Amino acid sequence: MERVVEKVVPLLQGSARIWVFGRKGRGQARVESIEGAVFMRHPGGKGRYLPWISRRLSALGPDVIQVENRPRIASYLKKKHPRIPVWLSLHSVTFLSRPNITPSELRRHLIRTDRIIVNSEFLKQYLLSRYPILADRLVVNHLGVDWVEDGSRWAPEGEIRRQLQLQSLGIQGRKVILYAGRLIPIKGVHHLFPVMQSLIETEPDALLVVVGSAFYGSHRTTPYVRRLHQAGKKMPNHVLFVPYVPYNEMRRWFELADAAVVPSERNEAFGLVNVEAMAAGVPVVAAKAGGITEIVEDGVTGYLVRPEAIQAELLLSLLQLLGNKELRERMGKDGMLRAGARFRWIHTAERLAAMYRELPRKM
Template structure:
């Protein structure tokens, strides 16, 4: 797919290094949302930029891999990460470096490679909190960078609040979804697959609420379990599917997970815990759902689960928190509930959708249309190409989203 102007196809395309010091190798079938963003965006941008990806080594596997046509180099983590990355970058000499989610690393690379443009792609507030990134010097470190890319206007505002003296240029680039990975509800194929799967699981008579994500307090899974008594009064066949774990790709349980399972034990037959499912196989669970619930806390910067549910044609019930209102349009693609009134509004909104197939269909199809027009990885990649390209002049980095 061609994203930009014809000059982007120059004989010597702009060289961009993408750095991911996260926990998982790239490419990988079992990774966090940070690695997934890279794995989805980079191949789409490769026709316009000369890209190399640098990430961490895993427990096994080669130190070299390919992400489509893009080479990926894997280096040891920990204290060896920065010097290893520097050796690679100094040998290749990229024009731009895009560091994902590690502001300290981005700052150190800029100090050591002042001739390159160094950007930070920030996915959440986790690594700009005081314990990771003290405000006494964090703002100055960010201001050294050539730009900061965030995934929501919420995260943009949070950065400005955390660092009032921030002068680094900020850009919002919403994330996306691969429509080809999903078989939407409300199509003959989608409904046939759904019926067959429900019958195989013995859930044909059930109305299914789906939660997909990490099992940590910030994601609010306990609110869904607390809603069950109110739900089953009106929907006795309701079934809550909880897909995921406390850690990406691990079955290890925390005290919070054990508490969730203890709560679920008081509602026999109405809660099912299912293990982490790698992408894109997770799309099968969306196909079963009547409603997707996203009861996240205030710090949810974007939430890929929202656009994935919409791609599957399933309405969303989510908290009016973080960047979620930028994705889920209240009353159109789903229902938003106030974080301080979850006890009442969450079960009421779920029951409103569970009680009306017409409303579920209407909102599901609306969500699918919104994803097609605004939240595809092609859209994310097109904006990223423009941000990384030399002709995207300095005066266009003006704290606003770049539109296609």
């Protein structure tokens, strides 16, 4: 959610004047201007955050209030500011289901909004199947990726850069399978270890690189993460764990990979990591679930595997990719083309700007 704000807001300059309200984190200023937008942050305190936002909105009198991913907050602000359009921008199903909210409560909050922006057709259909009354206010706006026009991972200079990185890590000559994301059960990371045990029988140079941690921006561990490390220790020469890496450093890790894996156990609303891998020229093997099917084109930019047969199909797909460099290059290049044509942050911003232009201007 924070990444969407970070990437889209600067691209909206000239289309809208934007104020961003949020909670104050450690080391952050209470008020600052970033890329032309004003960021105002509240230090916290139970029961004070939402009234504080409401008072600021009363003073500003905006043309639209856009709430990110929190139905209850959107409902609260619409009640406080009934004359101002309130839009809800949804990024996942996390706050649309139990234990976070009951179906009846969710319906009550959603019908108070004036527009609901979702990041995939999957998420749109997820809501429509439960609340048909929302049909006239649902709109899809796919997310994006930072796009690098030159320096392709498949260009000569890209391959030189990649080989230097592999050498610096001491893994030159290895066939790299990359997982990037949070280390939590619903991401299905645990499926990768039995797959690797079978894979290395045919591909002894294969190396699974797991980039991420259980929490954003933190190296804190959990029982689940410790179980993953225990599984990795059974294949010490074939598994490498890399703790949390900042977003702006992730491209160089994607460029190392011969294949990226996304073994999610639960429907993901979008699956941004798939786009990030494709933009870096890496074929993706991902679960056929949720919004992922709108990103990865099966057999063209990678492979989609059935969740009910995820380990067997992951193994077969990875064997195909690792055994055929020409296939990896073709799928990688096709992925780059697809990401560049359909999934860039400028596309996300342009669609949102068009929605803003539909709003009646206040005197």
